[in-house]
Amino acid sequence: MKTHYSNKVKALPLQIVLVIPFVIQIFAAVSLVGYLSFKNGQRAVNDLAEQLIDRTSDVVDEHLKSYLSIPQTLNQINADAIRRGILDVQNRQTVGKYFWDQMQASNLTYIGIGLTTGEGVGAARYDGKTITIDDWTAKPPNNVYTYATDDRGNRTQVNTRWDWLNFSESWYIEPIEAGKPIWTKILVNNFPTGPYIAASTSRPIYDAKNRLLGMIACDIHLLKLSNFLHSLDISKSGRVFLLERDGALIATSGTEKPFRLVNQKAERLQAIDSSDPVIQKVAKYLQAVKGFKSITEDTDLELEIEGKRHFIDVAPWRDEYGLDWLLVVSVPENAFMAQINANTQTTIALCLGALIVASVMGVFTSHWIVSPILRLNGASKAMASGNLDQTVETSGIQELNTLSNSFNYMAGQLHELFTALEKSKEELEDRVEERTTELKNTLEELQRTQSQVVQSEKMSSLGQLVAGVAHEINNPVNFIHGNLAHVQEYTQDLLAFVQLYQQRDSNPAPEIQIAAEDMDLEFLQQDLPKLLSSMKVGTDRIRQIVLSLRNFSRIDEAEFKSVDIHQGIDSTLMILQHRLKAKPEQPEIQVIKDYGNVPLVECYAGQLNQVFMNILVNAIDALEESHAKLNFQQIEDNPGRIIIRTSVVNTTWVEVAIADNGVGISQEFQQRIFDPFFTTKPIGKGTGMGMSISYQIVTEKHGGKLECFSTIGKGTEFIIQIPLRKVNGVV
Numbered sequence: 164m165k166t167h168y169s170n171k172v173k174a175l176p177l178q179i180v181l182v183i184p185f186v187i188q189i190f191a192a193v194s195l196v197g198y199l200s201f202k203n204g205q206r207a208v209n210d211l212a213e214q215l216i217d218r219t220s221d222v223v224d225e226h227l228k229s230y231l232s233i234p235q236t237l238n239q240i241n242a243d244a245i246r247r248g249i250l251d252v253q254n255r256q257t258v259g260k261y262f263w264d265q266m267q268a269s270n271l272t273y274i275g276i277g278l279t280t281g282e283g284v285g286a287a288r289y290d291g292k293t294i295t296i297d298d299w300t301a302k303p304p305n306n307v308y309t310y311a312t313d314d315r316g317n318r319t320q321v322n323t324r325w326d327w328l329n330f331s332e333s334w335y336i337e338p339i340e341a342g343k344p345i346w347t348k349i350l351v352n353n354f355p356t357g358p359y360i361a362a363s364t365s366r367p368i369y370d371a372k373n374r375l376l377g378m379i380a381c382d383i384h385l386l387k388l389s390n391f392l393h394s395l396d397i398s399k400s401g402r403v404f405l406l407e408r409d410g411a412l413i414a415t416s417g418t419e420k421p422f423r424l425v426n427q428k429a430e431r432l433q434a435i436d437s438s439d440p441v442i443q444k445v446a447k448y449l450q451a452v453k454g455f456k457s458i459t460e461d462t463d464l465e466l467e468i469e470g471k472r473h474f475i476d477v478a479p480w481r482d483e484y485g486l487d488w489l490l491v492v493s494v495p496e497n498a499f500m501a502q503i504n505a506n507t508q509t510t511i512a513l514c515l516g517a518l519i520v521a522s523v524m525g526v527f528t529s530h531w532i533v534s535p536i537l538r539l540n541g542a543s544k545a546m547a548s549g550n551l552d553q554t555v556e557t558s559g560i561q562e563l564n565t566l567s568n569s570f571n572y573m574a575g576q577l578h579e580l581f582t583a584l585e586k587s588k589e590e591l592e593d594r595v596e597e598r599t600t601e602l603k604n605t606l607e608e609l610q611r612t613q614s615q616v617v618q619s620e621k622m623s624s625l626g627q628l629v630a631g632v633a634h635e636i637n638n639p640v641n642f643i644h645g646n647l648a649h650v651q652e653y654t655q656d657l658l659a660f661v662q663l664y665q666q667r668d669s670n671p672a673p674e675i676q677i678a679a680e681d682m683d684l685e686f687l688q689q690d691l692p693k694l695l696s697s698m699k700v701g702t703d704r705i706r707q708i709v710l711s712l713r714n715f716s717r718i719d720e721a722e723f724k725s726v727d728i729h730q731g732i733d734s735t736l737m738i739l740q741h742r743l744k745a746k747p748e749q750p751e752i753q754v755i756k757d758y759g760n761v762p763l764v765e766c767y768a769g770q771l772n773q774v775f776m777n778i779l780v781n782a783i784d785a786l787e788e789s790h791a792k793l794n795f796q797q798i799e800d801n802p803g804r805i806i807i808r809t810s811v812v813n814t815t816w817v818e819v820a821i822a823d824n825g826v827g828i829s830q831e832f833q834q835r836i837f838d839p840f841f842t843t844k845p846i847g848k849g850t851g852m853g854m855s856i857s858y859q860i861v862t863e864k865h866g867g868k869l870e871c872f873s874t875i876g877k878g879t880e881f882i883i884q885i886p887l888r889k890v891n892g893v894v
Contacts, residue, residue, distance in 0.1 A: 189521045196514045212474035213463075216492045219395055219403060220478055223490055226391055227480060233269060234364045234381030235344060235484060241265075241274075241379050242368050252276060252368070252376055255284040259296040262286035263316035266294050272361050273382035276368065277329040279375060289356035291384065299327050309356075323355045329377075338365040338378045346485045349413070350382065351422055353429040360385045360422045360429065362413075364484060385421055388414035398495060400471075402441045405480070406489040408456050410434050410446060413488060417442070441493050444468045445475055449489075458489060472496040535560065539570060643698075651692070658688050723889075725763035728771065728819065732756075732807060735775045742783050749790050752783065752803040759810035764817050765889045770860045774869075777853040778821050778881045779805070785825025785879060816867075817887055822880035828873040836871050861885060 244250040252258060262274040263286045275285020281301025287309075288294050296318055299307040303326040310318040329335040337347040344366035351360045365380035392403045393416045405413035411431045412421040417439050422429050434446030448466060449455060464475040473493050480488045538556060554571050557564045661684070665671075671679075679685075736743070736754060745751040786803035801824075808820040828836065837858040861869040867885030 186522050189517075192514075196510065209474070212494045212496070213476075215397070215494055216474060216476040219397055219492050220476060220490060222395065223392070223403060223492075224480065228482075230270075230388075230391075231362075231364075231383070231482065231486070234271060234383060237265060237269065237271070237274065237381050238344060238364060238366050238379050241276075242366060245368050245376065245379070246371060248371060252278060255282065255298055259284045259286060259298060259318075260316045263294055263296060263312060267316075270387070271381050272359075272384040272387075273363075273380070276377055276379045277332075277335040278377035280377075281329050283327075283329060283377070287382075288384075289354060289359060291386070295322060295356075301329075303328055325355060334363055334365065334380060335378055338367055338380070339375070342367060344484050346482075347380075349385070349407070349411070349431070351429045351431055353424065353427060358422060358424065358429045360431075362486075385414050389416070389421065392416035393418075397492075400441070400495045402439065402445075402491075402493045404434070404442055404491050406434055406446070406455065406491065408487055408489070410450060410455050412437060412442070415439070415442060441468055441473065445473075445491060445493055449477065449491075455489060468493075468495075532560065535567065539567065542570065654691055658691065661688065723765065723767055725765050726768045728761065728764050728766075728817065729758050729809065731768060731772045732775055732809075732819070735772055735779060738776070739779055739783065749787075749795065750799050750802055752786055752805060755804060755806045757806065757808040759808070761809050761811055761817055762887065764885065764887055766885060767860070767864055770864060771885075774857040774860050774883065775819075775821075777857045778883075781853070782821060782823040782825065782879070785823055785827075789824075789826045811887070812884060815887055816884050819883040820880055821883075822878060824878040827875040827877055828871070828879055829875055833871055833873055837869070 241250065245252055250258060250261060258276065262284070265271075265274055266286045266288060271288070272291075273285055273287045275283060275287070275297065277283040283297075283299050285297045286294055287297055294312060294316075296310045296312055296316075297307055298310065305324040305326060307325050307327045309322045309324070311320050311322050313319055333348050334350060338345055344364065347363045347365055349360065349362055351358075353359070361382035361384050363380050363382045365378050368376045368379050370376055388405065392405075392414055395403055395416060397403060397416065402416055404415035404417075407413060410433050412419075412434045414421060415437075419432075419437060419439050419442075421432050423432050424430075434442055435450060437443045437446065444466060445464075445468075448464070449458070453462070458477055458479060461476065461478045464477065466473050466475060473495050475494075476492045478490045480486070480490045535556075542554075557567050743752045743754060782805050786805070790798050790803060804824050806820075806822045808818075808822075810818050812818045837854050858869050861867045861883055865885040867883065869884075870882045871879065872882070873879035
């Protein structure tokens with residue numbers, strides 16, 4: 164068959180189709196590269212700033228961790244030495260020299276102790292270079308002696324004297340009250356040796372009998388932290404600084420000091436009062452927008468400071484001893500833009516050159532490609548017209564040469580392939596139809612089998628039997644129960660009459676006395692009321708059992724109606740009482756009822772009772788299985804327990820949860836628990852249909868849900884959810 168196609172759209176030559184889009188694509192690519200280069204330059208600024216900030220933050224974090232751990236370690240070592248008696252705090256001469264030696268080996272500002280007696284001693288490096296020894300007595304004034312020392316730590320002369328009282332200084336009070344190692348409030352003072360601002364870590368010290376001796380502390384001058392921050396490799400206008408949560412400056416990479424002198428008194432410098440515009444602007448922004456105390460995680464910001472964009476990172480820095488600082492890193496954008504702008508211009512120039520070269524090469528390449536394609540086009544038209552005897556000459560392009568060979572081979576095999584394809588199609592259709600018929604028959608057979616098994620498992624006949632037996636028992640029991648009240652009344656009258664007779668005739672005839680002794684009249688008067696009371700209790704019990712059987716079967720009520728599900732659960736438990744009560748080999752299985760305020764539920768009461776029966780029987784079986792390997796005492800220590808909980812969910816559903824602490828069900832079996840014929844019980848103890856039927860009753864009959872949750876060794880919980888009211892013919 165020959166089919167002719169008409170083409171009304173004007174066609175373009177292949178060479179033009181190849182060249183024009185190629186040039187347009189190259190131009191678009193160059194423009195896009197130039198644009199993306201500019202955008203990537205800006206993005207690179209962000210990336211570089213972020214990398215620099217992250218690197219700087221990491222360096223500062225590592226330095227703080229390393230540097231601030233030194234005083235904690237020294238305090239621990241010295242406290243242990245004092246506790247073991249190696250270092251005698253009463254010998255202040257020796258202790259001072261001991262601290263002098265430690266100052267020589269560490270980059271600290273102060274090491275000292277304050278005793279509960281008010282005395283103390285320490286070694287200090289107030290000017291950052293020379294080590295002196297402070298030794299003080301308990302009572303001011305001028306109770307502190309600051310000694311110059313030689314190169315061996317010996318005291319040479321008194322440099323100065325000044326006042327000090329342990330019990331009024333936070334340096335002493337805070338660690339004593341805390342009773343553990345802490346960082347105290349930053350110390351700021353203008354000592355005779357010069358301004359002194361330091362972070363102090365301290366801890367209580369005890370003797371071998373755990374008696375408080377005082378405290379020991381190590382100070383770090385904050386200017387040393389500023390010196391470290393100043394040494395960081397960051398841009399000239401970049402800043403790194405540390406803040407306390409109240410906004411007070413701790414250290415900065417700039418030249419400004421974190422304190423100022425007012426009337427010869429040293430005071431902390433607030434960051435918002437800093438003369439450094441970067442520190443001041445960042446601090447004011449944080450205070451106004453977030454608040455220093457509300458920053459709990461790493462925060463990235465961008466701010467305009469003096470007309471320049473700055474990238475800012477604010478991160479909390481904490482340690483286990485109570486430090487809670489803010490680390491702020493600020494980097495200006497112009498630190499990166501110069502080189503990036505130059506790179507962007509170079510990229511655009513190279514892209515324009517590539518555009519020109521690519522356009523020229525596209526013209527020559529298109530001509531080379533078009534020629535063999537035109538030959539293939541002519542051969543294809545001939546084949547479309549029905550002439551399959553076509554061959555195409557090969558070309559110098561490997562891919563087109565392969566295409567030509569494939570075309571020539573295709574022409575020879577095309578007829579055979581069409582024939583084979585048609586035959587395969589017919590065979591496939593036959594096989595699909597045959598397989599579909601088999602699957603349909605199998606599915607119908609499976610549905611019929613399942614329906615027959617489900618119907619055979621229903622407890623309708625059992626319900627009829629239970630209801631009949633309950634009815635037959637109920638009549639005579641009611642007769643006995645109803646007459647027991649009269650018998651009890653008559654008996655009381657007779658006993659009262661006998662008692663009255665005994666009171667009136669204290670000396671009865673001998674025959675009456677003999678008869679009274681033979682029948683044990685006194686015992687009879689006492690036991691007969693008890694016997695009648697026991698009979699009444701027995702008939703009450705029988706009536707309760709009969710009522711439970713009738714409630715369980717629901718044979719005397721409509722199939723679908725509003726019922727109290729608590730009554731159905733209680734009836735089921737009554738029927739299973741013989742399995743729950745104590746036995747010689749095991750104690751009683753505890754049943755805990757946690758009933759909620761549940762209204763009447765519209766349901767198939769008898770079928771729902773069947774679900775309760777199946778789940779409770781499985782729970783009892785699981786508990787008996789878990790108790791099989793235990794003795795009576797072990798079971799009594801960890802008794803079997805069934806918890807029944809009811810509640811209303813979302814105002815329209817009722818939920819019944821039945822849980823046990825038995826052996827549990829594995830995850831693999833939980834996925835199959837509702838499958839027909841599946842059971843974990845031994846052969847002869849279960850058909851495998853109980854849970855399948857229960858699932859069908861809950862989901863299909865009532866439109867609800869039945870779920871199983873279990874953990875091996877801990878127990879199993881089944882959760883039933885059904886609607887409170889019938890909706891559109893389905894509960």
